[in-house]
Amino acid sequence: MSSTKFILGLFEDPDEMMDGIHKLQQNSIPIYDVYTPMPIHGIEAKLGIKDSRLGYAAFMFGTLGGTVIFSIIYYALVHDWPINIGGKNAFAIPDFVPITFEWTVLYTAFGIVGTFFFATHLFPGRTPRVMDLRATDDRFVIAIDAKGNTPHEDITNLLKEAGAVEVKHNDRKYVSYE
Template identity: 70%
Template sequence: MSNTKYILGHFEDPDDMMHGIDKLQENNIGIYDVFTPMPIHGIESKLGYKRSRLPIAAFCFGLTGTITAFSLLYFCLVYDWPMNIGGKPAFAMPDFVPIMFELTVLFGSYGMCFTFFFKNHLFPGRAPRVMDLRATDDRFVIAIDAHKNPYPEKIDNLLKEAGAVEIKHNERKYVSYE
């Protein structure tokens, strides 16, 4: 069994990379991931990615902020220490709205920031998952799992036909515990 874990096809042009994706999919070769230095419109649908669940997470974080603000205000101003200020009732909902809005925005923004860090392995102590550092600068990289696609010569030929300027075989790193 080969030590090759991923086959990386490097492209200089996004159109060549999209053509390479088409060629690989025509030959039923599964693509692990694609790394680009800039967003490319329509690549998610071409690779078959599902719609992101981040809007649902943002809504949940915002709802948590709203409930937290309402609970804190209700407990402090109505239940624990009700005060009669100018004849207003203790439970005056319009007075709660600005603080509920602010905590909704605060929880939503911090929650999405932490979600972004967690999802992209950017927390301190976590190694980032970068196949090739040039993919963040000027190269478009198609990564193919070598274990799911047992014909590396065929994949190399397809990538060269599509316009790949370089093809790399990333090898598995074995760690010795002795």
């Protein structure tokens, strides 16, 4: 049994990489992930990646922030210590709007950053995990899980036909920077 965990196809050109993705999908070979040094438009749709749900999280954090500060202000200025300023009502909603807005934005920003770090495992101080270090420089990498039923030679041949400059068989999941 082979100790290969991933088969990596390295490409110099993004169009050739997209062709490689197409050929692999035609032959029903599942793609683990694609690593590129720059954004490539349309690759999410081609790989079948769903839209992010961070927008829903942002809405929930914003709602939470607005509710929390509105409740604090209401309790402090209406129930705990009502003050008559210039004959105004103690529950003057227009006075609550600026700070409520600011706290909504603050909760949303911090909540989204925390949710993003949690969802992507990109915590500060964590060593980046990369399949091939050249993917951050000038290569486009298609990673294929080698545990599938397709023989490794067939996958290698498909990647070479699509224009892969190099095909590597990794026995480790990630390459470290050390």
